[in-house]
Amino acid sequence: MKKLKAVFFGTPDFSCPSLELLANHPQIELKLVISMPDRPAGRGQKLQSPPVITYCKDNKIKFYQTENINKDEELLKLLDEVDADFYLVLAFAQFLGSKVLNKPKLGCFNIHTSLLPKYRGAAPIQYALLNGDTETGVSIQKMVKKMDAGDIVKESKLNIAFEETGGQLYTRLKLAASLTLNDFVTDMLNDEVTSYEQDESKVSFAPTLKKEDGHIKFLENDFNTIHNQVRALKPWPGTYCFLNDKRLKVIEISKYDNAGLKPGEVKVADNKILVGCTDSTIRLNMIQLEGKKACRDTDAVNGLTNKFDSFKIS
Template sequence: MKKFNVVFCGTPDFSVPTLELLSTHPLINIKYVITMPDRPAGRGQNLQSPPVAEFAKAHKLPLFQTENINKEADFLTKLENENIDFFVVLAFAQFLGNKILNMPKLGCFNIHTSVLPRFRGAAPIQYALLNGDKETGVSIQKMVKKMDAGDLAISHPVPIFEYENGGLLYTRLKFQAALSCADLIEDISKDKVTYTQQDESFVTFAPTLKKEDGLLNFKEQTFEEITNRLRALDPWPGCYCFLGKKRLKVFEIEKHHSTLIPGKTEVVYNQILVGAKDCTIRLKFIQLEGKKACLDSDLLNGLQNSKEPILINGDL
């Protein structure tokens, strides 16, 4: 049976299971793996390869690293002579220009972790949790110049479990992405790929998250909104508020029967309570800047000699 000449573009560990699938698939011949350059990392600032580059080197796959693939004229000329059937793109961190999009016979396929057109952009996993969705998914679209707007070749719904945070869902979806890619290859091999246009009236976006997105605003956020934020931003960037002038990371909360006004702080029976928009919550498991993570009661015991009042976000 004919093998397909494929180029894979990806960078983080999320991309590795799909690259591994491609590298072992009997119908796939990987012509090149394209990823970002090595970066200084750690205290010593030693150069470190992206996970995709590490996998490619370990398995002796042809590798090309670049900051911007669209500017690599000589390499692109070489690729044009490689008789490429299609590209697979997953978490690449670069846009592909028209020259690349038009190069392979069957096009460029991007794997995206939402049911498109919902949550186009860089952070679909986190936004599904922020929104309190019960379901997300994996979509494979035939790429066009407009971000995440191509026709869908694969759309697999995936349930979100109540216990899942951003890290757990990330891990599950990186393997689902590989399974969905396997389905795409099967469809291509049987010439059974069918495309569905995205309905632009249902488009929503999931832009890149920043550290500041983890700041909790008890006065404006409900218990459910705070809970969703804790799940979505775990492990990165994490949620926090301020106890006095020190950052206080928040890992776990629970509802409390007290009736504090939104933004008001109170210590009751050695528990830190804050008024949210719709109820009073206890900051149950927390970590004060410079200290270990612990229960609020343990933190208060450690602060018992402090004369400063316990104020969260300035006790709005």
């Protein structure tokens, strides 16, 4: 029975289903897993291993942690000794230089959670939702020096639901990545890998998100734009506005008919918190005030009306 030797590069929990697929595939010899170093985490700032390393420890898989894969001479020597057929990269958080890219016999392959060349970069899941896309997917590309620019060797598509959040899509794509990887491994084992170049004229980017990207601007945007922002950035970095200069986390919204509020106008009616945007009125269904727990707007109204005579939002 034909077998292929593999090295896996990954760091967060998103990488774990694909790692598990390789670790348990009857025709794959997983020779080594490479990840980032342990980091301080939690209130006590104790060192914590990345989820990928925790999986390796639990399943007795050989691993190596490094801050700089391209300059770690011990690791480069170890990779030569392993002499793998292919490397698989998923959310590793480091770029692979030519020294590493040229080592495996069949090449280095990266799993990316968009339909390349759309949304090259760090946040393809969130940008698909921010832009109101109805479809996304998983692309496996043969890695080159340029970010996410290699030839596509496998692709699978997923429909996006109108109410789907970033967290929900993250989970579905995490599992879809492992299923797509399974199909790609089958192609390699059968010598049936095909590839095609990306269309550079259709490239778009999904750069790293910042907390400030969660600031909702009711004066400037319509309901669909705000709806997409809220769901795309849930759970991270989250969306917010300022109510009477106090930061208000906005967790869930809906369109509210017949309120007739101007953009940025705030009203409390029927125990609901309503805000006007450029084309309609939005209800802030679920919110979190500074220093308080998240709650429904109906539970927050009494506290707000007792505290403020009028409301302004920014």
